[in-house]
Structure formats: C-alpha cells, structure tokens
Amino acid sequence: ETGVTQTPRHLVMGMTNKKSLKCEQHLGHNAMYWYKQSAKKPLELMFVYSLEERVENNSVPSRFSPECPNSSHLFLHLHTLQPEDSALYLCASSQVGFDTFYEQYFGPGTRLTVT
Amino acid sequence: AQKITQTQPGMFVQEKEAVTLDCTYDTSDPSYGLFWYKQPSSGEMIFLIYQGSYDQQNATEGRYSLNFQKARKSANLVISASQLGDSAMYFCAMREGFSGGSNYKLTFGKGTLLTVNP
Numbered sequence: 001e002t003g004v005t006q007t008p009r010h011l012v013m014g015m016t017n018k019k020s021l022k023c024e025q026h027l028g029h030n031a032m033y034w035y036k037q038s039a040k041k042p043l044e045l046m047f048v049y050s051l052e053e054r055v056e057n058n059s060v061p062s063r064f065s066p067e068c069p070n071s072s073h074l075f076l077h078l079h080t081l082q083p084e085d086s087a088l089y090l091c092a093s094s095q096v097g098f099d100t101f102y103e104q105y106f107g108p109g110t111r112l113t114v115t
Numbered sequence: 116a117q118k119i120t121q122t123q124p125g126m127f128v129q130e131k132e133a134v135t136l137d138c139t140y141d142t143s144d145p146s147y148g149l150f151w152y153k154q155p156s157s158g159e160m161i162f163l164i165y166q167g168s169y170d171q172q173n174a175t176e177g178r179y180s181l182n183f184q185k186a187r188k189s190a191n192l193v194i195s196a197s198q199l200g201d202s203a204m205y206f207c208a209m210r211e212g213f214s215g216g217s218n219y220k221l222t223f224g225k226g227t228l229l230t231v232n233p
Binding site for chain 2: 031033040041042043045048050055056088090092096101103104105106107108109111
C-alpha cells in the first residue's frame with residue numbers, strides 16, 4: 001500500500017449505529033487530519049493530530065470521536081449521527097515543521113450516508 | 116470575510132488549450148503558503164502545486180503553474196495544454212503562520228469545476 005488509504009470507501013448507517021472510519025498513511029508523516037466535505041461547502045477541518053497528540057478540534061460535535069494510536073493510523077468513531085452528517089470524510093497526512101509549509105496528502109475518502 | 120475566494124464555480128476549456136483558474140486570498144500574516152488541489156469524481160484530493168509567500172518566483176510543476184501576484188493577493192492556477200483527464204474540481208487552499216494551532220490548518224475555497232471538452 002502506498003500513500004493514504006481509507007476504509008470503508010462507502011458507509012450507510014442508521015442514526016443509532018456505532019461505526020468507525022479508518023485511515024492509514026504510508027508516507028512517514030507525523031501529522032494526520034480529518035476533514036468533512038459536504039455538498040456545496042468548502043472542505044472543513046475537523047481534527048488534527050501531530051505526533052499523536054490532538055492539536056486541533058474545530059468545534060466538532062461529540063458524536064464524532066477521533067483516535068490516533070500511532071503516527072500511521074487515525075480513526076474516526078461515529079455514534080448517534082444525524083442525517084446532516086452525511087458527507088465525504090477525508091483523511092490527510094503531512095509532515096509538520098516550524099519553518100516551512102508541507103503539503104497534505106489525502107486519502108480517497110469515505111462516503112458516509114446517515115439514514 | 117472569506118479567506119479563500121474562488122469566483123468561478125465552473126469553467127470550460129477545449130482540449131490542448133490553456134486555462135486559468137482564479138483564486139484570491141485574505142490574510143494579514145506575512146508568512147503563508149498557498150496550495151492547489153485537484154479532486155476528480157473519485158473523491159481523492161490530489162496535491163498539484165505550492166507557493167510560499169516569500170518565494171520570489173512563480174511555482175511550476177509540469178503543466179501546472181501558479182501566477183502569484185502578492186500585492187493583489189491572488190494565486191491563480193494555470194493549466195497548459197489541457198487534457199481530458201484534467202476534468203475535475205480544483206481547490207485553492209491557504210495555510211497561515213508558523214506557530215500556534217492554526218499552523219496546521221488548511222483553509223479551502225469552494226472550488227472550481229473544470230470541464231475539458233474534446
């Protein structure tokens with residue numbers, strides 16, 4: 001596997017279900033990100049993990065719970081979601097440095113539908 | 116105020132012609148980076164090109180070049196010799212500053228849908 005992978009690619013869940021999205025990066029990066037992409041809206045940053053510590057949480061509802069067990073893996077645990085949470089969830093990774101900007105590399109996304 | 120503005124919801128171009136996708140940005144931070152990403156219908160965001168605020172020359176990567184006009188706060192993407200596979204959404208994004216929580220944040224525009232006609 002190369003780059004950033006995400007599973008599952010598609011997910012349909014009811015509002016009472018619990019599910020998890022998985023992301024894995026094979027690039028040796030030290031930061032990972034969750035983004036939400038809804039129709040006709042700009043990409044929204046949800047969470048950032050740098051060196052396995054959560055460094056940003058963009059006012060995301062508690063029904064979304066991230067987990068970063070190591071620098072290569074990132075999970076997004078979902079429970080009691082709402083229909084408006086239906087979206088494409090993108091994972092990304094990058095190096096982080098304090099004197100330069102590094103591009104983020106994205107996975108293919110998980111298309112989530114909440115019924 | 117929006118930090119990244121892409122004023123063209125959709126653009127059409129003939130195969131083999133060049134096309135410019137507009138992006139303007141708003142920041143008071145002297146240190147920032149500008150990125151362009153391509154998103155085909157498959158969903159994956161593909162990094163295309165980067166321009167740093169202190170870079171003296173416009174960035175180029177193959178058929179992609181960035182027309183960086185700092186005083187105008189614009190960072191337009193130029194795609195030369197368009198190909199059918201270039202049909203996709205294109206997003207401009209900015210990262211500001213070197214320190215603090217916003218150090219990690221990429222702010223995206225709403226995107227431009229490019230269609231390349233044969």
